[in-house]
Amino acid sequence: MERKFVDGIKGTRILVVSFILGALVICMAFGFENEPQSVAQTKTPLNKDSIASVKAFQQVYRVLMSPRCMNCHPSGDIPLQGDDSHLHDMFPKRGVEGKGLLAMKCTNCHQPENTKGLHAPPGNPNWHLPPANMKMVFQGKTARQLAKQLVDPTQNGNKNMKMLIAHADDDLVKWGWAPGDGRTLPPLSHAEFKKQWLIWLNTGAYAPKK
Amino acid sequence: MIKLNINQKAHEIDADPEMPLLWAIRDLIGLTGTKYGCGVAQCGACVVHLEGEAVRSCVTKLKRAQGKQITTIEGLSENNDHPLQLAWNEVSVPQCGYCHSGQIMSAAVLLKEKPNPTDEDIDNAMAGNLCRCGTYPRIRQAIHMAAEMQKKGGV
Numbered sequence: 452m453e454r455k456f457v458d459g460i461k462g463t464r465i466l467v468v469s470f471i472l473g474a475l476v477i478c479m480a481f482g483f484e485n486e487p488q489s490v491a492q493t494k495t496p497l498n499k500d501s502i503a504s505v506k507a508f509q510q511v512y513r514v515l516m517s518p519r520c521m522n523c524h525p526s527g528d529i530p531l532q533g534d535d536s537h538l539h540d541m542f543p544k545r546g547v548e549g550k551g552l553l554a555m556k557c558t559n560c561h562q563p564e565n566t567k568g569l570h571a572p573p574g575n576p577n578w579h580l581p582p583a584n585m586k587m588v589f590q591g592k593t594a595r596q597l598a599k600q601l602v603d604p605t606q607n608g609n610k611n612m613k614m615l616i617a618h619a620d621d622d623l624v625k626w627g628w629a630p631g632d633g634r635t636l637p638p639l640s641h642a643e644f645k646k647q648w649l650i651w652l653n654t655g656a657y658a659p660k661k
Numbered sequence: 662m663i664k665l666n667i668n669q670k671a672h673e674i675d676a677d678p679e680m681p682l683l684w685a686i687r688d689l690i691g692l693t694g695t696k697y698g699c700g701v702a703q704c705g706a707c708v709v710h711l712e713g714e715a716v717r718s719c720v721t722k723l724k725r726a727q728g729k730q731i732t733t734i735e736g737l738s739e740n741n742d743h744p745l746q747l748a749w750n751e752v753s754v755p756q757c758g759y760c761h762s763g764q765i766m767s768a769a770v771l772l773k774e775k776p777n778p779t780d781e782d783i784d785n786a787m788a789g790n791l792c793r794c795g796t797y798p799r800i801r802q803a804i805h806m807a808a809e810m811q812k813k814g815g816v
Binding site: 540541542543544552553555556558559560562563566568570 | 701721722725775782789
């Protein structure tokens, strides 16, 4: 009888401790360490997991900050160029639509495909920068800042969850993995990037602490 | 066969669609006012208009240009009397002259889109046209002069 009573108390203790520990983990994951992003408020069912989400974004961030992605998401109005992300020679400007301006429009030099040879213009049918009214800057952003920006429709080109998922297969995004002669590739393959991108979004699109 | 419309004249040439437009303009059609400079869209000597835009013909392939309106320096005006050509002459802009057909073709797009350009507009529009003789101050002066000519409507 007494043994059963002691066992009962032990069982209750284990249950209470387990509950507290569980609650603590949930608080750390969702409340303290990271913040769920606005895109998580869409109707798409999410399997929220802040730890997996942040871990995936760290990989995504490495790609987005590589020259093939960041060079067309500059902090100013002049695109960047080269693996050292210097200002584009000739200083072409963004223009209202992100397609250059006057006699310096992007497609005056950038063809629908890469021009062969070192230092020849890379190309894509849709070559452009983000527009002036939504510059979608990557350059200089921390992982936290970029994660929050990417899921904010007022800063990401009005993209919802579905559009963000589709964006991994955008033709101009995929150009980054076929950039033409003499340009290094992003640090992950496109398949691995897409995998990490989807993990990040589908686990709640959490922003890292920093 | 590739069909090109250059200076409002139809041409049909037997050429590889991958050939740069510049090659066709100069070597196959014989319009040599457009110059070869760098071959990689870095200098602007080869600028022509493709559907009104100042494209670099050294990297523009025939397959992109076929069926579209192309204008070279020879077709900018009927009697070399485009305001820019008159202003270029008035200011004596060129030194060696090699880059100036490209300079004028870029400036023509500028004046079409900004009939009264500021110095900043000129910088933005002309930054891709290099002049190793350094005639930039005279280029700026001539563009302003051409803008005035256009405004007065005399030419």
